[in-house]
Amino acid sequence: MKKIAVLTSGGDAPGMNAAIRAVVRTAACEGLEVLGVRRGYTGLIDNDFKNLGPRDVANIIQRGGTVLLSAREPRMRTLEGRAQAAANLKAAGVEGLVVIGGDGSFHGAYYLMQEHGIPVVGLPGTIDNDLYGTDHTIGYFTAVETALDAVDKLRDTAASHERIFVVEVMGRHAGHIALDVALAGGAEEVFLPEDTKHISEVVEVIRSSAAKGKTSSVIIVAEGYPGGALGVAKEIDAAGFDARVSILGHIQRGGSPMSSDRILASRLGEGAVRALIAGEYGVMIGRHNGKIGQTPLEETWLHRKDVNRDLYNCAKTLSI
Ligand code: F6P
Secondary structure, eight states: OOEEEEEEOSSOOTTHHHHHHHHHHHHHHTTOEEEEETTTHHHHHTTOEEEOOGGGGTTOTTOOSOTTOOOOOGGGGSHHHHHHHHHHHHHTTOOEEEEEEOHHHHHHHHHHHHHHOOOEEEEEBOTTOOOTTOSSOBTHHHHHHHHHHHHHHHHHHHHHHTOEEEEEEOOSSOOHHHHHHHHHTTOSEEEOTTOOOOTTHHHHHHHHHHHTTOSOEEEEEETTSTTHHHHHHHHHHHTTOOEEEEEOGGGGGOSOOOHHHHHHHHHHHHHHHHHHHTTOOSEEEEEETTEEEEEEHHHHHHSOOOOOHHHHHHHHHHTO
């Protein structure tokens, strides 16, 4: 193996740059050339590659976003798009591809391998932490910290004005961020996409909080919970209370990665290159109980990584 390529795809996540750096520098240590693909699969289909050496990835470990840019590329869902992407890789002499992204990006990688024999390795890069096969995804730790910082600030206002705040955090299909933020932020209740809890239950939470002498409340809602924060707030208002809504949105995706994300990204990036060199393809490199390991790409989306229900129980106990 002489040359590999690396791309970032889907939603950006803090730590993606640390992963790119690790891929490029591990490859350089092993005498491999690296091509960086710009704008994820868009650049793969449009042949937008650039050479990356160790100095090209200097001073990026601390930067949020992705220096390679990212995109969600609908052409990767077509046979023609994938054929063009594979043809470009082969013409450039690329013998292995590292894809840093979430499950949508992994689907694209999987089909490139199945249909065109491209050796691919995935790195879990998404703030949502919703990939099976790794305890944490790159970007998750920082996103939780960013959301928690916002919740702490909102709590100051909630306390000062004796108000109810309903805070929406990211997580289209998974409530990992919501659950961590709820526990760490001392929330009164949390609504997750995984929940069967009816939205009307929030009213009982608010009533019993008031009965217990609480003068303010913070309710966390994952964006994937039906109705989102606006729906939950509407329910509260309809019961005669006055709720304020704060939707944190994309601020959770940016910012300098925390040490935990940089360390995870660095180890996984190194692992990806070592896997390619060893001829281990079609896998995601993840970390489980501190150990770096591999999971077949298709398993990362076929199995669901459930949220840790113990965290919910703990948050409820402590919100007495
Ligand atoms: O997958 C990461 C994520 O931030 C989700 O939490 C969110 O639902 C989605 O991306 C938003 O995507 P976009 O930036 O394309 O609006």
